[in-house]
Amino acid sequence: MMSQASGYVDKPDFKSRIARIWVNVQKNRERYILVLPGLVWYAIFAYIPIYGLSLAFKKFIAKLGIFGSPWIGLYNFRNVFQDPSFVESILTTLIINVGRLIFVFPFPIFLALIINELRLNRTKKILQSIYTFPHFLSWVIVASVMINILGQKGLVNSFLGMFFNIEPISFLGTPSYFRPLLYITDAWKGAGWSAIIYMASISGIDVEQYEAAEIDGASRLQRMWHITLPGIKSTIVVLFILAVGNLMSGGFDQIFNLSNPATIKVAETLDMYIYRITFSGSVDFSFSSAVALFRSVVNLVLLLVADRVIRRIDGSGLLG
Amino acid sequence: MYLLVDAMGSQKKEFGGNNQMKNVKRFICLLLAAVLVLGLVACGGKDSSNDQTEAPDTQNNQATNNNESSENESAEKKYEEKVTITYACPQVVEGFDFTEGDDYVKWMSEKFNYVFETTNIPWGEWHSMLSTWIMAQNMPDVAIYNYGEGTHADAVNFVEQGLIKRLPDDWKTRWPKVAEVYGVTTLGPMLEELFEGTYFIPRARFFYNLPGDPLADHWSLWVRTDWIKAVGKEVKDHYTIPEVLEIARLIKEQDPDNLGSNLIPISMTAGNAARFFLEANSTHWDTFYKDESGQYVWGATAEQTLEGLKLWYQAYKEGLLDPEFYLLQHEQDLEKFQTLGIAGVSYLGGQTADVWNYRETFMNDTGNDPDDMKFATLLGTDGNYHQRDLINYWGAIIFSPDVEDKVFERWMDVMEFQCSEDGYVQTAMGLKGVDWDRDEEGNIVSLVDEDVLLVGPPGEAKYPSLGHVVGSVILWDDLAFDNPNIPEKYREESKALYQNRYDLSTPETFTKVDWTVWTHSTENMRRARSIDYPTEFANIVTTATSEDHLVELYNKWIDEQMSIIQPVLDELNSK
Numbered sequence: 001m002m003s004q005a006s007g008y009v010d011k012p013d014f015k016s017r018i019a020r021i022w023v024n025v026q027k028n029r030e031r032y033i034l035v036l037p038g039l040v041w042y043a044i045f046a047y048i049p050i051y052g053l054s055l056a057f058k059k060f061i062a063k064l065g066i067f068g069s070p071w072i073g074l075y076n077f078r079n080v081f082q083d084p085s086f087v088e089s090i091l092t093t094l095i096i097n098v099g100r101l102i103f104v105f106p107f108p109i110f111l112a113l114i115i116n117e118l119r120l121n122r123t124k125k126i127l128q129s130i131y132t133f134p135h136f137l138s139w140v141i142v143a144s145v146m147i148n149i150l151g152q153k154g155l156v157n158s159f160l161g162m163f164f165n166i167e168p169i170s171f172l173g174t175p176s177y178f179r180p181l182l183y184i185t186d187a188w189k190g191a192g193w194s195a196i197i198y199m200a201s202i203s204g205i206d207v208e209q210y211e212a213a214e215i216d217g218a219s220r221l222q223r224m225w226h227i228t229l230p231g232i233k234s235t236i237v238v239l240f241i242l243a244v245g246n247l248m249s250g251g252f253d254q255i256f257n258l259s260n261p262a263t264i265k266v267a268e269t270l271d272m273y274i275y276r277i278t279f280s281g282s283v284d285f286s287f288s289s290a291v292a293l294f295r296s297v298v299n300l301v302l303l304l305v306a307d308r309v310i311r312r313i314d315g316s317g318l319l320g
Numbered sequence: 321m322y323l324l325v326d327a328m329g330s331q332k333k334e335f336g337g338n339n340q341m342k343n344v345k346r347f348i349c350l351l352l353a354a355v356l357v358l359g360l361v362a363c364g365g366k367d368s369s370n371d372q373t374e375a376p377d378t379q380n381n382q383a384t385n386n387n388e389s390s391e392n393e394s395a396e397k398k399y400e401e402k403v404t405i406t407y408a409c410p411q412v413v414e415g416f417d418f419t420e421g422d423d424y425v426k427w428m429s430e431k432f433n434y435v436f437e438t439t440n441i442p443w444g445e446w447h448s449m450l451s452t453w454i455m456a457q458n459m460p461d462v463a464i465y466n467y468g469e470g471t472h473a474d475a476v477n478f479v480e481q482g483l484i485k486r487l488p489d490d491w492k493t494r495w496p497k498v499a500e501v502y503g504v505t506t507l508g509p510m511l512e513e514l515f516e517g518t519y520f521i522p523r524a525r526f527f528y529n530l531p532g533d534p535l536a537d538h539w540s541l542w543v544r545t546d547w548i549k550a551v552g553k554e555v556k557d558h559y560t561i562p563e564v565l566e567i568a569r570l571i572k573e574q575d576p577d578n579l580g581s582n583l584i585p586i587s588m589t590a591g592n593a594a595r596f597f598l599e600a601n602s603t604h605w606d607t608f609y610k611d612e613s614g615q616y617v618w619g620a621t622a623e624q625t626l627e628g629l630k631l632w633y634q635a636y637k638e639g640l641l642d643p644e645f646y647l648l649q650h651e652q653d654l655e656k657f658q659t660l661g662i663a664g665v666s667y668l669g670g671q672t673a674d675v676w677n678y679r680e681t682f683m684n685d686t687g688n689d690p691d692d693m694k695f696a697t698l699l700g701t702d703g704n705y706h707q708r709d710l711i712n713y714w715g716a717i718i719f720s721p722d723v724e725d726k727v728f729e730r731w732m733d734v735m736e737f738q739c740s741e742d743g744y745v746q747t748a749m750g751l752k753g754v755d756w757d758r759d760e761e762g763n764i765v766s767l768v769d770e771d772v773l774l775v776g777p778p779g780e781a782k783y784p785s786l787g788h789v790v791g792s793v794i795l796w797d798d799l800a801f802d803n804p805n806i807p808e809k810y811r812e813e814s815k816a817l818y819q820n821r822y823d824l825s826t827p828e829t830f831t832k833v834d835w836t837v838w839t840h841s842t843e844n845m846r847r848a849r850s851i852d853y854p855t856e857f858a859n860i861v862t863t864a865t866s867e868d869h870l871v872e873l874y875n876k877w878i879d880e881q882m883s884i885i886q887p888v889l890d891e892l893n894s895k
Contacts, residue, residue, distance in 0.1 A: 063482060063483060151644060260590075283447075
């Protein structure tokens, strides 16, 4: 309500805000009912289980359940940090995931830009489907395919031997090839799917800008650089922040299936470490929870830092 | 959510007003209702019968009549009330009906009047899946626990928390045959003393034909005898590691079957290579043991372990091993030897029960004579056989703490019957009087034709259920010594192999169980047991660029692990 004297608008009080919301809910109750199952699912499977994180500070006794198990403070964390494999796995995780940010993250952007430049809609759609298809393959299948292609008796080595007389190269057994293999397979499998998000963002750019730029004599590359990229900048920023927030996790399926004893030293990420200590021998949920909680906290900190840095540089971030 | 719905509300105008919206609403409601109903219908019924469960017709009436003597062996109980027994273990055949799927299980379920509901546990998740169910207090009535050093700590937790059933104190009197078998497992009585009660009934590998104590492992060298002869070497029943490598070198040089680049002198996974080079040379390579001074030390630091590691490296560098052995998954090494016939040597399980099956597969898949392959004992570089007591058990039977008494007693009766002489033979050979019988001297005589597959997958074998699922307390290794379906010469070979291991070992190289180490279950020990020795050592072998580098990597790895290992040593040495 405007105050004529002061010119300021009074903020509606709490009760009237609730009343307005309630009226809106009544008017749109069918829609609220539609989103309710999703919300309930989120609450049950994402939020309520958060209480299980308390296991990191407890000694889990199955008979007493999570709530009844006794508190032991930071005992699990102390044990976690005493394990040399844990510290190594953190470093390995960071190295691999920073590499993903540098080498894999830009790939779907590049793919989206290229596909966008295609004139024929039909070709665009066909190529989009082709690039998206690998996303639906499981890593088990991808690993089998890689063994057939890159194994010592595989396609690549057979080709090299036949045409260049080169001795078989152990692509899958050489530690220094492991990370490139991860990045290449990740880009091949995931770029098409991620490009969909960027293409959706590109479709929201005003076409008139392109027309105006064309009239002004801008080349394709210039239009891409000055119109398309800035147009999807906000999408890139959001996805980048989310990727930084996942720096300590992700890629378990891929690494589990592509790694082997010869490459284990460069492949044991935090996820692989958690898997090994949880399921090889005695089950210790408290220890695994402590490791998982540590990882989540670090991810959260990285996400907040990335958001803050980008907000300072760019003016807008993920969290407002 | 409010904003989302508001945005959706603003689209209302585009739908052309209230009537259209009402129709949409009605359609969505009907669709949701239909989905819910379909979901309930899909989840509601459980089809326990299966199109794979049809077994060939047998003379069931004859089976019933001729099994009267077996029936007499158990107490003449009448089971008036039908019970449902739930059960889980990795040996359950997925989708097979263990109540009526073949004549054997039909006979058993009618005799003991039960319905048997089984769940398969994937081999790789045997311990983790079952432990999760136990801790969730949601385990089936009966399950097989993968008892071992690594899982003992969890077993202690389960007992302390009352998560598995304690058997009644008089169980040995009520089920004496089960108690008798339980007594020879070593583990059973030890656990009973430890837990002050019986919670686990280990399944015995041997009862009637126990080869010896400590119990020798069935893990053996598999060798191509035709290739060994072709390269001018002697076919023996035992070889040292260096002798095997020498044979492998000659096979690689001479390539008896002209396989070219497909030839693999020694085919092994990383795990089996660790057994071959390290376990066969250093008894305590992956655990703790008391040295001559009486102090506990870590077996990975023993000289023989490093020696074995060097031999492994040598074999890998010379190309005697599969160049990508680290990529081989479970039984892919077996495939190269047995199915493709391109490997000269492998190191695999050679259970007495399978000595003929393995040869039969080899013969059928490669076209070779079954005697072109042989099992042999692998000796260390010192000429001795190295092994820790296998302990006469594999898996332990456990019961849910919530199991009804009538279900528990019914299953104990089933196990009691399976421990009888005829009951036990039936678990491997089918129904008495139909598939086998005894002659006047009591020897087992097979009644089936040679081309009848008794045991195997549903749809192919007469009795897909035969195995260790239906109440087995004695496993098949024992019967294999007497099973007439296995050619006698191979049974004798198997017996000789076992005897071999006792003759070619010393008490220091073939050791009894150190229960102090075996039952040590502190937090430090748990962490120490999470070390994946085969993977770690395979990594050292594949990463090293020379023998000196190998030793350097090995020493570095030992130093890195000491922060986990030393606390365990301190605990053991303070006991």
